[in-house]
Amino acid sequence: MMTAITQLFPVWAILLSALALFFPNLFINFKSAIIPMLMVIMLSMGLTLTPQDFVRAIQHKKAVLIAVLLQFTVMPLMAYVLATLLRFDTDLLIGMVLVGTVAGGTASNVMCYLAKGDVALSITMTAISTLLGVILTPFLTALLIGQVVDIPVTAMLASLLKIVLLPVTLGVLINRIFADKLSHIKPHLPLVSMTTIVFIIAIIVALNSTKLQSIGLLVFVAVVAHNAIGLLLGYWIPKCLKQEETVCRTIAFEVGMQNSGLAVALAMKFFTPATAIAGTLFSIWHNVSGSMLAGFWSKRCESKPELKPDTKHS
Numbered sequence: 001m002m003t004a005i006t007q008l009f010p011v012w013a014i015l016l017s018a019l020a021l022f023f024p025n026l027f028i029n030f031k032s033a034i035i036p037m038l039m040v041i042m043l044s045m046g047l048t049l050t051p052q053d054f055v056r057a058i059q060h061k062k063a064v065l066i067a068v069l070l071q072f073t074v075m076p077l078m079a080y081v082l083a084t085l086l087r088f089d090t091d092l093l094i095g096m097v098l099v100g101t102v103a104g105g106t107a108s109n110v111m112c113y114l115a116k117g118d119v120a121l122s123i124t125m126t127a128i129s130t131l132l133g134v135i136l137t138p139f140l141t142a143l144l145i146g147q148v149v150d151i152p153v154t155a156m157l158a159s160l161l162k163i164v165l166l167p168v169t170l171g172v173l174i175n176r177i178f179a180d181k182l183s184h185i186k187p188h189l190p191l192v193s194m195t196t197i198v199f200i201i202a203i204i205v206a207l208n209s210t211k212l213q214s215i216g217l218l219v220f221v222a223v224v225a226h227n228a229i230g231l232l233l234g235y236w237i238p239k240c241l242k243q244e245e246t247v248c249r250t251i252a253f254e255v256g257m258q259n260s261g262l263a264v265a266l267a268m269k270f271f272t273p274a275t276a277i278a279g280t281l282f283s284i285w286h287n288v289s290g291s292m293l294a295g296f297w298s299k300r301c302e303s304k305p306e307l308k309p310d311t312k313h314s
Helices: 002-007 009-022 028-047 051-059 061-071 074-085 090-101 107-114 119-145 153-177 186-207 209-240 245-256 260-270 273-299
Strands: none
Touching (some): 009 209, 028 153, 028 260, 051 061, 061 074, 074 209, 090 119, 090 209, 186 260, 209 245, 209 273, 245 273, 260 273
């Protein structure tokens, strides 16, 4: 039952977004809850991690390195290129770049599971990119659009430490100390994360209801293209580098599915509600595309040998 509910994430996101679009007053007053709710999601992620997940990054360093490089090169650059080609105004440009510079989202782990990828490796990649993103997100944003708008790098870094690093670290510590007692809670964490992100999406849709009706389609085109490029390159580049099929699928989801909820939170805190439009649409779309791709790969699943740690590439 729980799995069925979480797998319908795109449906809940679309339904609640539609409600927020036509009845924005139901959600607007929850604007101040966005950051605390995102911290809940990050804490939930931390509660699923153990120190061994970070050790695994060393054992499978080639696959993790490929994912991290693609995550923080392809996605930021493509976001900037698409926003420039479509001649987005400053607010929409900021929003696209924020989506491109954040780390991979936790939804990638769910899609990886459904697609018969390497779930343990997916969790490791998400954890590593999330921690690196604390530093890289503000600096990449400043590098790409610092000449267009003043990017508060130091303030963004401080916020990311609070929003991301603190709750994730706390979650890992709690899981380390109380692992046995948390065993009955962990199966419910995906539902907690899903419910929270869906509500965040609804708040942002409500805050931008008027503007979404006028420019939403154009931003949606950019979001679909951005997500598709991430998924495609995230799969084919590792494939060309002779990675296993399960690893290629895992990296594809990690690169193509962004932590758009974090992009939304940063947009709302440091810029304008309009800068959160791209992150909002991405939050909805990447779960739709991810679900479709996971379903396709699941049906074509072939048994592959288990991923071996890198031993020849020290």
